[in-house]
Amino acid sequence: xxxxxLQFMVAALVIAILGMGFYLVHLKRKAESIGSGPxxxxxxxxxxxxxxxxxxxxxxxxDYGLRPTTISSPLPxxxxxxxxxxxxxxxxxxxxxxxxxxxxxxxDVHDVFLPxxxxxxxxxxxxxxxxxxxxxxxxxxxxxxxxxxxxxxxPALTRVRFLVDGKSRETLAGHADLSGWMDVAMVTDACRDxx
Amino acid sequence: MPKDHAxxxxxxxxxxxxxxxxxxAEPRRVEVYAPQSSYQVDILVREGVDYVGLTDLLEPLGRxxxxxxxxxxxxxxxxxxxxxxxxxxxxxARGVSGDLPSKFLLVDGRGYIxxxxxxxxxxxxxxxxxxxxxxxxxxxxxxxQFRYTAELRHSPSRLVLAFPAPVNPxxxxxxxxxxxxxxxxxxxxxxxxxxxxxxxxLASTTFAETSDGAEFVASTLQQATVSMGDGGRTITIxxxxxxxxxxxxxxxxxxxxxxxxHAAHARPFVILDAAHGGSETGAxxxxxxxxxxxxxxxxxxxxxxxxxxxxxxxxxxxxxxxxTWDQRAVSANTSHASLYIALHASTSGHGVRLYTAMIPTxxxxxxxxxxxPWELAQSPFLPxxxxxxxxxxxxxxxxxxxxxxxxxxxxxxxxxxxAAVAVEVAPLGSSAxxxxxxxxxxxxxxxxxxxxVSLRSKLEAGQ
Ligand SMILES: [Zn+2]
Numbered sequence: 001x002x003x004x005x006l007q008f009m010v011a012a013l014v015i016a017i018l019g020m021g022f023y024l025v026h027l028k029r030k031a032e033s034i035g036s037g038p039x040x041x042x043x044x045x046x047x048x049x050x051x052x053x054x055x056x057x058x059x060x061x062x063d064y065g066l067r068p069t070t071i072s073s074p075l076p077x078x079x080x081x082x083x084x085x086x087x088x089x090x091x092x093x094x095x096x097x098x099x100x101x102x103x104x105x106x107x108d109v110h111d112v113f114l115p116x117x118x119x120x121x122x123x124x125x126x127x128x129x130x131x132x133x134x135x136x137x138x139x140x141x142x143x144x145x146x147x148x149x150x151x152x153x154x155p156a157l158t159r160v161r162f163l164v165d166g167k168s169r170e171t172l173a174g175h176a177d178l179s180g181w182m183d184v185a186m187v188t189d190a191c192r193d194x195x
Numbered sequence: 196m197p198k199d200h201a202x203x204x205x206x207x208x209x210x211x212x213x214x215x216x217x218x219x220a221e222p223r224r225v226e227v228y229a230p231q232s233s234y235q236v237d238i239l240v241r242e243g244v245d246y247v248g249l250t251d252l253l254e255p256l257g258r259x260x261x262x263x264x265x266x267x268x269x270x271x272x273x274x275x276x277x278x279x280x281x282x283x284x285x286x287x288a289r290g291v292s293g294d295l296p297s298k299f300l301l302v303d304g305r306g307y308i309x310x311x312x313x314x315x316x317x318x319x320x321x322x323x324x325x326x327x328x329x330x331x332x333x334x335x336x337x338x339x340q341f342r343y344t345a346e347l348r349h350s351p352s353r354l355v356l357a358f359p360a361p362v363n364p365x366x367x368x369x370x371x372x373x374x375x376x377x378x379x380x381x382x383x384x385x386x387x388x389x390x391x392x393x394x395x396x397l398a399s400t401t402f403a404e405t406s407d408g409a410e411f412v413a414s415t416l417q418q419a420t421v422s423m424g425d426g427g428r429t430i431t432i433x434x435x436x437x438x439x440x441x442x443x444x445x446x447x448x449x450x451x452x453x454x455x456x457h458a459a460h461a462r463p464f465v466i467l468d469a470a471h472g473g474s475e476t477g478a479x480x481x482x483x484x485x486x487x488x489x490x491x492x493x494x495x496x497x498x499x500x501x502x503x504x505x506x507x508x509x510x511x512x513x514x515x516x517x518x519t520w521d522q523r524a525v526s527a528n529t530s531h532a533s534l535y536i537a538l539h540a541s542t543s544g545h546g547v548r549l550y551t552a553m554i555p556t557x558x559x560x561x562x563x564x565x566x567x568p569w570e571l572a573q574s575p576f577l578p579x580x581x582x583x584x585x586x587x588x589x590x591x592x593x594x595x596x597x598x599x600x601x602x603x604x605x606x607x608x609x610x611x612x613x614a615a616v617a618v619e620v621a622p623l624g625s626s627a628x629x630x631x632x633x634x635x636x637x638x639x640x641x642x643x644x645x646x647x648v649s650l651r652s653k654l655e656a657g658q
Contacts, residue, residue: 138543174471194601
């Protein structure tokens with residue numbers, strides 16, 4: 001015959017095990033939810049070294065503007081990696097809840113490649129393009145904000161080309177022409193009409 | 196008397212039944228134009244999707260063999276293999292897999308594919324170019340489609356249509372209208388589906404692809420006759436009457452009271468390009484409201500407004516059909532117009548935005564006659580485009596419409612060889628419904644029309 005005391009201990013152990021199990025599941029979910037949300041700035045820049053000034057040209061739909069915003073962030077020395085990190089940081093801002101120029105969930109940049117110091121090939125992911133709102137102005141703002149942000153970090157840049165998943169696309173979402181090289185000086189010039 | 200009544204009711208009921216049966220049985224078909232022949236394929240509608248039979252589609256084009264294995268259909272067309280599965284969207288053709296827009300159907304051992312995918316599938320299994328025009332349900336295989344040119348000549352006034360191959364349309368001449376219907380010819384749009392001539396004989400012409408074929412309509416202000424020439428390669432629509440007595444009553448003829456007739460020049464001044472169309476919808480504002488439709492409504496409204504002000508107009512499209520960027524540019528460059536206006540609509544932001552091409556202006560010393568690549572063809576015309584944008588902005592301002600101007604990487608502006616501006620219309624408030632409201636459209640159109648009228652002397656003088 002099992003004593004009452006033993007029965008009580010077994011029951012207590014079972015409850016404890018179940019409780020710890022639930023707590024573990026809870027912790028796991030919490031960790032996953034952090035991972036899937038917009039990455040906080042600290043996770044965006046896993047680069048060690050001294051922090052530098054990173055300038056982002058943030059687009060605003062309502063007042064049709066590109067606002068230069070400077071943040072402090074460690075920047076890699078490699079120009080391609082530097083470009084990728086900058087654009088990733090910019091896009092992450094657009095994915096935040098109160099963004100003034102929202103992009104679709106999952107939007108990101110795969111990589112930035114510089115065939116020479118004056119040229120950058122930006123390889124966007126399909127999520128950015130497929131979920132992009134269609135219209136001349138909204139598409140123009142996205143493209144201009146990326147080109148100006150890149151230029152701010154890579155001053156030698158004179159032209160930029162956009163690819164999507166490694167392939168060339170006619171337009172961003174039916175309007176902005178992505179089929180060829182975009183002249184950085186001309187983008188800067190066109191931005192004089194923006195706020 | 197009650198007996199008569201009953202008979203009448205029965206006859207009426209029978210007629211009604213026959214009539215509805217007739218309508219229900221109205222066949223929907225895809226018209227296929229191929230180098231070997233033109234033929235029709237019946238449409239089967241399932242769950243709101245138009246399907247066509249694979250064998251019906253392919254048999255006139257080559258050797259087809261197919262066999263059913265369980266839920267799979269294996270097909271060989273001129274030696275190329277393809278495999279489909281009932282209820283599945285995925286298929287394989289020549290060892291490469293692809294996706295149908297809707298599931299494949301196997302009905303009584305026969306395979307059916309969505310009509311929308313016919314062109315893509317044909318290209319995959321036959322290496323031939325193919326193009327499907329969804330609304331008129333016309334499929335062109337092997338690049339057979341051809342375009343026409345139209346030229347208005349004088350003394351006597353006549354419109355000469357020229358075709359690269361002989362044509363034989365059915366012709367209907369009515370008062371004020373000549374209608375040519377091309378049932379068998381793979382005739383497609385030349386990119387100017389509406390042209391206003393403002394000529395005492397010819398007011399305007401329209402072109403549209405319908406499920407009956409291609410339809411060309413000339414709106415005439417005098418009695419007209421039609422004659423064929425050059426072995427069926429030209430059609431001339433000219434003033435006068437073949438049957439002499441019919442022309443004897445001048446009172447019958449509509450006088451030149453149409454606004455278009457006031458226009459002094461036969462040459463159009465402006466070409467209006469309703470952006471997007473067909474499968475290319477532009478922005479989708481709601482499940483029932485797409486940008487392409489708003490653009491077309493704006494273009495037609497602007498056309499009307501300009502014609503009442505005596506400005507001859509050309510429209511690139513007057514229906515829901517797809518034109519490529521290059522087709523639009525070619526239309527603009529061959530229309531002899533002095534100004535190209537593209538019309539877009541958006542729900543982002545407010546008011547009117549004006550865009551010119553984002554390309555370099557010609558450097559001093561660079562001749563505008565020197566060779567320019569197609570992507571930079573607009574370059575020598577940028578000063579005129581800026582003049583046009585400035586005038587349009589000023590009139591929007593006067594009409595209290597928020598307006599801004601900038602340059603943008605936007606096709607086909609960079610390839611147009613006349614003054615070229617793209618207009619993007621956004622609502623004043625935040626509701627997309629405003630874009631389809633007649634009142635708002637008219638307000639925008641009035642401002643644009645006033646500016647275009649003022650531009651006429653400036654732009655035509657420069658040519
Ligand atoms: Zn558009």
